[in-house]
Amino acid sequence: MKAKWIVAGVLVLGMLLPFSFGAQALAAEKPIVIGAPLATAFLYGWTAERAVKLAVEEINAQGGVKVGAVKRPFAVEVMDTRDLEPGVPVSDALLTVEKLILEKKADFIIGGPVRSEAALAAMDHLSKYKKVSILTTGALTPLYHTRVAENYDKYKYCFRISGESKWLVMGEIIPSLVEVGKKFKLNKLFIMVQDVAHARAGGELIAKNMAEKGWTVLGKPEIYPTGTTDFSMGLLKAKKEGAQVILIWMDMPETSILLKQWYDLKVPALPFGSINAAVEQPGFFKASEGKGEYSIANVVNAGNVPSKATPLTMKFYDAYTKRWKVEPEGYGASSSYQAVYTLKDAIERAGTLDSEAVVKALEKTDLVGVYGRVRFDPKSHQVIPSVNPKEGAVGSIFQWQKGKRVVVFPDTIEGGDIVLPPWMQK
Amino acid sequence: MEILVYGIVNSVTLALMALGFTLVYGISGLPNFAHGALYVITGFIVWSLLNTLKVPYLAAVILALLVTGLIGAAIYYFILIRIRGMATSEIIASYAIGLAILEGLRWGGFKGMTYTLPAFIPGSLNLGGVEIDYQRIVVVLLGAAVMGGLWLFTHYNRIGLALRGMAQDERAAMMLGIDSDRMAILSMFLGSVLAGLAAVALLPLGNIVVEAGYNVLIMAIAVCIVGGLGSWVGAVLAAFVIGFAQILTVVYLEPHFQMVVAILAIIVTLILKPSGLFGRQKELEERV
Numbered sequence: 246m247k248a249k250w251i252v253a254g255v256l257v258l259g260m261l262l263p264f265s266f267g268a269q270a271l272a273a274e275k276p277i278v279i280g281a282p283l284a285t286a287f288l289y290g291w292t293a294e295r296a297v298k299l300a301v302e303e304i305n306a307q308g309g310v311k312v313g314a315v316k317r318p319f320a321v322e323v324m325d326t327r328d329l330e331p332g333v334p335v336s337d338a339l340l341t342v343e344k345l346i347l348e349k350k351a352d353f354i355i356g357g358p359v360r361s362e363a364a365l366a367a368m369d370h371l372s373k374y375k376k377v378s379i380l381t382t383g384a385l386t387p388l389y390h391t392r393v394a395e396n397y398d399k400y401k402y403c404f405r406i407s408g409e410s411k412w413l414v415m416g417e418i419i420p421s422l423v424e425v426g427k428k429f430k431l432n433k434l435f436i437m438v439q440d441v442a443h444a445r446a447g448g449e450l451i452a453k454n455m456a457e458k459g460w461t462v463l464g465k466p467e468i469y470p471t472g473t474t475d476f477s478m479g480l481l482k483a484k485k486e487g488a489q490v491i492l493i494w495m496d497m498p499e500t501s502i503l504l505k506q507w508y509d510l511k512v513p514a515l516p517f518g519s520i521n522a523a524v525e526q527p528g529f530f531k532a533s534e535g536k537g538e539y540s541i542a543n544v545v546n547a548g549n550v551p552s553k554a555t556p557l558t559m560k561f562y563d564a565y566t567k568r569w570k571v572e573p574e575g576y577g578a579s580s581s582y583q584a585v586y587t588l589k590d591a592i593e594r595a596g597t598l599d600s601e602a603v604v605k606a607l608e609k610t611d612l613v614g615v616y617g618r619v620r621f622d623p624k625s626h627q628v629i630p631s632v633n634p635k636e637g638a639v640g641s642i643f644q645w646q647k648g649k650r651v652v653v654f655p656d657t658i659e660g661g662d663i664v665l666p667p668w669m670q671k
Numbered sequence: 672m673e674i675l676v677y678g679i680v681n682s683v684t685l686a687l688m689a690l691g692f693t694l695v696y697g698i699s700g701l702p703n704f705a706h707g708a709l710y711v712i713t714g715f716i717v718w719s720l721l722n723t724l725k726v727p728y729l730a731a732v733i734l735a736l737l738v739t740g741l742i743g744a745a746i747y748y749f750i751l752i753r754i755r756g757m758a759t760s761e762i763i764a765s766y767a768i769g770l771a772i773l774e775g776l777r778w779g780g781f782k783g784m785t786y787t788l789p790a791f792i793p794g795s796l797n798l799g800g801v802e803i804d805y806q807r808i809v810v811v812l813l814g815a816a817v818m819g820g821l822w823l824f825t826h827y828n829r830i831g832l833a834l835r836g837m838a839q840d841e842r843a844a845m846m847l848g849i850d851s852d853r854m855a856i857l858s859m860f861l862g863s864v865l866a867g868l869a870a871v872a873l874l875p876l877g878n879i880v881v882e883a884g885y886n887v888l889i890m891a892i893a894v895c896i897v898g899g900l901g902s903w904v905g906a907v908l909a910a911f912v913i914g915f916a917q918i919l920t921v922v923y924l925e926p927h928f929q930m931v932v933a934i935l936a937i938i939v940t941l942i943l944k945p946s947g948l949f950g951r952q953k954e955l956e957e958r959v
Contacts, residue, residue: 286782286881331882440927468927472886474684474877477677478921481802498784502877509795509804523878528785532878534793574783 276320277310277598279585280351280376282341282367284329284359284383288522289496292574293356293382293581294323299568300585310589313596319585322349328360329383329496331471338363339370346374352598355584359383359577361443368392371402375600377607379584380405382577385443385520385545387411390627397624401604404626406587406619407580408545408640410443412630414450417543417640418519420632421654422451422490423458425515425663432459435488435514436466437479437503439495444468447494447519463488469495476503480512488514489669496522501533508536511668518542525549525575530648539666541644547616547634547658548579550643550650554616554634554658561615579615587612587619614638633657674918676801682914683814687872688887689894689906690817691865697838697901699855701755702762705746705769706866707888712772713739713867714879718786728789736867743863744856751859752852773884786879788871806875813872817865818907834858838901893933897940898947905949912936912948 281297284290301319304310309318324345326338338358345351354376358364364384371378380389380403387409393400426432434455438448448466456462463486467479480503483491491507491514493500500523507516518524521542530537547554548561550573561582565573573579591606592598608623617634621627631637632655642654644663651661688710695703713735720731746768754760792805824831836844837854845851869887894913898905913936917929940947 286777288783291782331885468925470927470930472882472930473926474873474886475677475681477680477803478673478918479926481673484802498880498882499877501784501787505876506804509793509806510802511795523784526783526785528783532785532787534787534789 274309274315274317276318277312277353277592278349278351279319279321279588280342280345280349280354281321281323281356282326282338282345282354282358283323283356284327285323285325286327287329287359288526288575289359289383289577290326290329290357293577295569296565296573296578296580296582297321297323297355297381297585299565300582302568303564304585304589311593312598319589322351323356324349326358326363328358328363335360335363335366339366342367342370346370346376351376353588353603354378355588356381356581357383361386361389364389365392368400368403372399375402377402377588377600377603378404379588379607381407381581381584385410385413390622390625393627394622394625401626402600404607404621404628406584406621406628406638407577408630408638409627410447411450413519413543413545413640414447414454416630416632417642417654418451418492418517419454419458421642422455422460422492422517424654425490425517426458426460428663429489429665431489431515433461433463433487433489433514434492435463435483435486435490436492437476437483437495438466438468438493439497440468440470441496444494444496444520448492451492451494451519471497471499473497473499474502476506477510480506480510483514484510484512488512490515490517493518494520496520498523500524501529501537504540505533505536508533508538511666513666513669515663515665515669516540520576522575524645527572527574527650530645535648537645538647539645539664541642541653541663543640543642545576545640546580546583547639547641547652548582549573549575549577550641550652552641552652552658552660554639554641555613557613557615583614583616583619586614616640672799673801674915674922676798676803678915678918680803680807680811681918682911683811684873685890685894685914686907686910687810687814687817687865687869689891689898689910690821690903691862691869692888692891693895693898693901693903693906694821694865695858695862696895697903698834698858699747699755699837699851700758700841700901701747701751701855701859702758702765703743703746703859703862704762704766704888705743705772706862706891707884707886708769708772709739709743709863709866710870710887711879711881711884712742712776713870714788714874714883715776715781715786717788717871717874718879721788732871735871736864739867740860740864743859743866747856747859752855755852755855769884769888773881777881781879781881784878784880787877788875788879790875810872810876813868817868821903830857834861890933893937896947897936899949900947902947902949905947908948909936 305318309316324341326341327333328338361384436448438444452462524540524542548558595602595606617639620629629637643650653663692706716735720726790806795804825835833849894909898909916932920928
């Protein structure tokens, strides 16, 4: 009887042996180090960190990345750039990028820097060290990919897999506003933006284009300094001038004061957040005691709020929720996850970690990702956007409806229509 | 009317932010640069008590104020007492403590924009044709109560009178048997409670974020410099000057200049009247 058990044990061990050797072999291979410079204290940073780690865990569990004939695991080194915190100089973010490359021996960079100014400044470092980087969160400036196109040889290592503000405005926000205007007969726009470069530029661009579309833009965009704690005069002005839509472009936490005030004062204008970081998080509705209802925000890429853009969208959404016990929280989540898989695909096609070869492979990327077809413009290295997930990377504009984030634009992936607050309904 | 209503709200908001700072400086001469951190930590303590331990709102507020007061007293008892009288060291040490608290909170996971406190009374009302929410009215009433309460405390209460004695002349107060360190501990306790009180009144308007600690400190310093360091009346008056100036800027100039107003007020004050509006003792030194 005893001998029987011993034989069975040996057999089981024998069966497990190849697996354990396999795991050891993978662990023994030198990992491919992904350096992630991220503003980890801010939503766009920590959600990106979680997404990168999730993708790496999944890939490693599946055996790693095939580099030529060898399978190697990914390893992640995350460092805080602090570039979204007020008063922190751009040079701090640059030091972080350099540290990742020189000290942590990062083979590739995925993530930030998150603030546009820092991301632009980091391009020279990436070029100097010939490090392939995929920007996934925060930075929206069109200057990033314009620079690559204008000086390809120098900046060819820089890719961006998330959105950029020109497309956000022209391809998503303006069409969405026009749609809302037609549906509810709204055409008076009041613009409130934060006193930062991307928001000011975005506000002006929207004002100009909406005026051309026949809308009445009430005054110039109202610019609020970071840290503003009272928006009452602006909201009362909007109310007095008969605004029907208030366009908000702010990434500061104090935006929640604005939205609570909007709700308390029952301002009869739809709060349309082009970038509205305070609204994005799944916990916002509860935290605002329901005053976040009807608020709209753009989360840049599909997958940051639930939708069925591609078969992979909800697969990612559910995996993230299971791993981190919270739904993907906003801009930076799906794009960071997608970046790791895109890099894996490029490395496997290149068969090497050599930067020049991986750049060429990334340029030829064509795969179905979390937010649609992922391809890079071969000259500017910007992901090709679209409102159709079969053609390119799609974004998501959502509205808080009954405590849920419902995608309302683009209509190819939308989960519902925009709803007006009761005090706006005639 | 809008300017009047929201001017008062903004002014009382600034006064609430600054009163704790000016009280500590007025009594013990300590520039408490951890003031903003104490403001933020109160918010997170109330939030934790409410959401984790399910303590009723009022009890959570009282408990949080008590804890914040004790933190303030402990800061003096364990750290600042050793460097008392060395102004630069006091600034560096208190700022470092504030930084440690704020970054500690961030490190402990208190980040993001979903930490909020419920409004005391939800909804809004029309006040002479101006829409205003009840929470802002609570802010104004609480601010008035704090100012009135402080005046009564320092004029009709033995401890309050001792604190005033310290503020006027520390040596003379000591000769009369008032314990300087004990009063300094008490002033830090009260100053921290006032920072906490400002937090529980103002944070329901928005959310609790670590960055607010730095903003509150800057505004408190601006108000105190304009009003005259250590002068409670000066601080209240300066809060009204800056508060109304900010609202007028928003209405007649542009909103993005409103932060400049506070900084400009500091610069103008330092050039024209370095002692501030009510910094009488310093003014005497300046003339000499």
